Amino acid sequence: MDTTPERRRSRGWTIAFWLLTGLFVTTAYTTMANIRAGWFTSYAADVVVPAFMYIGLRELHRPTRRSRWFLSRWFGSVPEITAGVLFFGSVATEISQHYWPKGFFPGVFDPWDIAAYFAGVVIPYAFDRLEMAARSSSPQA
Numbered sequence: 001m002d003t004t005p006e007r008r009r010s011r012g013w014t015i016a017f018w019l020l021t022g023l024f025v026t027t028a029y030t031t032m033a034n035i036r037a038g039w040f041t042s043y044a045a046d047v048v049v050p051a052f053m054y055i056g057l058r059e060l061h062r063p064t065r066r067s068r069w070f071l072s073r074w075f076g077s078v079p080e081i082t083a084g085v086l087f088f089g090s091v092a093t094e095i096s097q098h099y100w101p102k103g104f105f106p107g108v109f110d111p112w113d114i115a116a117y118f119a120g121v122v123i124p125y126a127f128d129r130l131e132m133a134a135r136s137s138s139p140q141a
Contacts, residue, residue: 010063016124017061020052043116050086050120057082058128079132083125090117 027045030037055061057076075085091114098109 010061013055013060014062017052017055020048020055023048024052042110043112046090046113046116047120050090050117051124053086054082054121054124054128057086058124060124060128079125079128083121087117087121090114090121 023044027041027048029035030041031045035041057072058079059072059076076082093105094109094113094117096103096105097107101108
């Protein structure tokens with residue numbers, strides 16, 4: 001069993017990626033089935049999807065493979081770019097609901113959704129930056 005620091009980091013991100021995948025599928029199902037579950041149906045997807053996309057775009061769950069997917073190369077190369085694109089893209093969809101409620105992203109504007117998007121982006125971003133700092137301060141073998 002490989003217990004190198006790189007492998008342990010990858011395992012943690014892989015676990016987070018699959019947990020978020022399960023939560024994403026669950027939130028999608030509850031929405032499509034019109035199941036009302038309070039906070040979960042109102043805000044869970046707004047936290048889960050940006051976090052899921054952050055890990056996916058940065059390819060943190062598979063660090064040894066480099067993607068040919070252009071979105072990962074453009075938006076996933078730098079943590080700040082990834083976080084910014086995801087947060088401001090999410091906010092743009094929410095604002096569009098205020099001005100165009102039956103438009104491309106139909107729904108009702110809710111400022112708490114913006115707070116949920118922020119949490120969904122800032123949590124994986126913070127762990128990513130902590131990991132990068134730990135990697136840069138560790139002695140190279």
